[in-house]
Amino acid sequence: xxxxxxxxxxxxxxxxxxxxxxxxxxxxxxxxxxxxxxxxxxxxxxxxxxxxxxxxxxxxxxxxxxxxxxxxxxxxxxxxxxxxxxxxxxxxxxxxxxxxxxxxxxxxxxxxxxxxxxxxxxxxxxxxxxxxxxxxxxxxxxxxxxxxxxxxxxxxxxxxxxxxxxxxxxxxxxxxxxxxxxxxxxxxxxxxxxxxxxxxxxxxxxxxxxxxxxxxxxxxxxxxxxxxxxxxxxxxxxxxxxxxxxxxxxxxxxxxxxxxxxxxxxxxxxxxxxxxxxxxxxxxxxxxxxxxxxxxxxxxxxxxxxxxxxxxxxxxxxxxxxxxxxxxxxxxxxxxxxxxxxxxxxxxxxxxxxxxxxxxxxxxxxxxxxxxxxxxxxxxxxxxxxxxx
Amino acid sequence: xxxxxxxxxxxxxxxxxxxxxxxxxxxxxxxxxxxxxxxxxxxxxxxxxxxxxxxxxxxxxxxxxxxxxxxxxxxxxxxxxxxxxxxxxxxxxxxxxxxxxxxxxxxxxxxxxxxxxxxxxxxxxxxxxxxxxxxxxxxxxxxxxxxxxxxxxxxxxxxxxxxxxxxxxxxxxxxxxxxxxxxxxxxxxxxxxxxxxxxxxxxxxx
Numbered sequence: 001x002x003x004x005x006x007x008x009x010x011x012x013x014x015x016x017x018x019x020x021x022x023x024x025x026x027x028x029x030x031x032x033x034x035x036x037x038x039x040x041x042x043x044x045x046x047x048x049x050x051x052x053x054x055x056x057x058x059x060x061x062x063x064x065x066x067x068x069x070x071x072x073x074x075x076x077x078x079x080x081x082x083x084x085x086x087x088x089x090x091x092x093x094x095x096x097x098x099x100x101x102x103x104x105x106x107x108x109x110x111x112x113x114x115x116x117x118x119x120x121x122x123x124x125x126x127x128x129x130x131x132x133x134x135x136x137x138x139x140x141x142x143x144x145x146x147x148x149x150x151x152x153x154x155x156x157x158x159x160x161x162x163x164x165x166x167x168x169x170x171x172x173x174x175x176x177x178x179x180x181x182x183x184x185x186x187x188x189x190x191x192x193x194x195x196x197x198x199x200x201x202x203x204x205x206x207x208x209x210x211x212x213x214x215x216x217x218x219x220x221x222x223x224x225x226x227x228x229x230x231x232x233x234x235x236x237x238x239x240x241x242x243x244x245x246x247x248x249x250x251x252x253x254x255x256x257x258x259x260x261x262x263x264x265x266x267x268x269x270x271x272x273x274x275x276x277x278x279x280x281x282x283x284x285x286x287x288x289x290x291x292x293x294x295x296x297x298x299x300x301x302x303x304x305x306x307x308x309x310x311x312x313x314x315x316x317x318x319x320x321x322x323x324x325x326x327x328x329x330x331x332x333x334x335x336x337x338x339x340x341x342x343x344x345x346x347x348x349x350x351x352x353x354x355x356x357x358x359x360x361x362x363x364x365x366x367x368x369x370x371x372x373x374x375x376x377x378x379x380x381x382x383x384x385x386x387x388x389x
Numbered sequence: 390x391x392x393x394x395x396x397x398x399x400x401x402x403x404x405x406x407x408x409x410x411x412x413x414x415x416x417x418x419x420x421x422x423x424x425x426x427x428x429x430x431x432x433x434x435x436x437x438x439x440x441x442x443x444x445x446x447x448x449x450x451x452x453x454x455x456x457x458x459x460x461x462x463x464x465x466x467x468x469x470x471x472x473x474x475x476x477x478x479x480x481x482x483x484x485x486x487x488x489x490x491x492x493x494x495x496x497x498x499x500x501x502x503x504x505x506x507x508x509x510x511x512x513x514x515x516x517x518x519x520x521x522x523x524x525x526x527x528x529x530x531x532x533x534x535x536x537x538x539x540x541x542x543x544x545x546x547x548x549x550x551x552x553x554x555x556x557x558x559x560x561x562x563x564x565x566x567x568x569x570x571x572x573x574x575x576x577x578x579x580x581x582x583x584x585x586x587x588x589x590x591x592x593x594x595x
Binding site: 200201202204205206208209210211212213215216232236239349 | 413414415417418420421422424425428461488509510512513514516540
């Protein structure tokens with residue numbers, strides 16, 4: 001299946017595309033600015049600035065290609081803007097051909113930031129450029145009567161338009177990528193359910209049938225040592241294996257995500273429109289799939305209880321994992337467990353069963369000052385060699 | 390699906406030969422059960438069906454003494470079928486034959502009026518004994534623990550709990566309708582609703 005092959009996180013795939021856009025625009029503008037100046041006839045200082053622009057364009061592209069962390073580093077963005085604005089100051093006129101070069105400093109920040117922050121960044125750029133224009137001098141006497149007023153406003157508005165377009169474009173692509181991964185995961189889960197059903201519906205039934213027929217054979221005197229008895233034991237073990245596989249296959253899919261990420265996603269899904277604030281602290285990067293799946297279900301069930309039944313305003317999830325144990329604690333400030341909680345309430349029972357399956361402990365108690373509920377799961381991680389791990 | 394015709398002599402031989410109808414959606418299981426039943430002297434398969442249609446058709450045609458009914462059937466529910474069978478004219482004895490036999494299924498089976506419940510992993514001798522017992526009118530059911538009853542009640546709405554209590558007391562549909570003060574067809578709906586709510590989750594292809 002496709003989903004098994006694709007392992008790159010979506011952000012990395014997309015940032016590579018935005019980097020390509022940066023390289024193209026930066027290289028083009030670093031060459032176009034000197035070309036424009038050449039057409040107007042180069043003079044002493046402009047030759048130097050042209051060389052600077054070409055060298056700077058080449059250097060920045062090379063540096064961003066070499067050190068990819070520079071592409072997302074705010075300090076690098078600011079240095080980039082300051083350097084290009086310095087070229088404009090050195091040129092001595094805000095209507096400089098280096099303005100195009102300055103626009104390319106927006107590509108990486110606006111596509112890496114969330115849209116509101118990207119717009120703020122763009123506005124900061126506009127202010128910085130306006131400050132440069134003031135510094136190098138705006139001819140206020142002629143500006144109102146000439147086309148320069150349009151030019152100034154264009155210089156100030158174009159960066160905002162570029163910022164908005166890139167930021168929303170990037171956000172849209174991120175959303176599409178997330179959606180694509182979600183649908184791939186759903187397809188994979190459906191496939192797993194189908195396999196679980198096939199195992200249960202067909203393989204297990206055949207084993208039962210074979211075992212039944214073997215058991216009808218006349219005993220040959222060896223009792224439990226006879227090959228038939230041994231074969232039946234093997235078949236019986238096979239049904240247990242199948243049962244375990246079916247349980248695993250029907251469990252949630254945590255491949256590629258950590259327990260913390262999966263619980264964040266679960267909280268996000270549940271808290272839409274619920275007005276509950278959920279925070280997740282800590283994470284457990286590498287857990288056995290068996291433990292991760294059960295812990296995830298226990299966490300989700302505790303979240304459901306807190307949000308649906310206890311109407312909690314705040315839920316805190318804390319995850320800690322050492323080499324030996326996983327500790328998952330879900331604390332809420334809701335109405336707490338009802339006094340007459342049904343002994344067999346299916347959610348609580350399922351949590352207990354999961355804790356038992358993990359050889360772990362589940363503690364459900366009122367919160368510190370009597371408010372809310374604390375659900376604490378503690379499970380051993382040294383399951384190496386266990387058949388179910 | 391091959392099924393030997395019902396032989397009249399067997400009916401005359403009442404108490405000696407026990408006719409068994411097998412309903413299971415997997416061909417291997419049907420073939421396996423038919424094979425082992427034929428190896429006995431007192432049990433004989435009168436037919437095997439894979440779904441609800443096959444069940445009613447074969448029950449009408451062969452009038453089996455015992456129906457061995459799979460719990461998980463495509464498009465239907467073995468327990469609901471069991472309940473309908475028990476309310477038919479001249480109901481056969483029904484053994485729920487399932488790959489699941491935990492206590493929650495036992496409650497559901499008793500509520501559905503099953504005479505017996507047996508795990509598919511049981512050896513053939515247990516299967517034979519179970520069939521002989523239910524054919525003689527006995528029950529082959531695990532004891533119902535108070536915890537299992539509580540758990541079953543927790544799955545139901547408040548107003549359905551008396552229905553479950555009546556069913557566990559082996560009350561027939563008319564008794565349920567009488568006790569609840571509702572028409573027979575409404576009672577049938579309620580009872581089937583209760584049985585569906587008690588379902589045990591099994592893997593589904595979707």
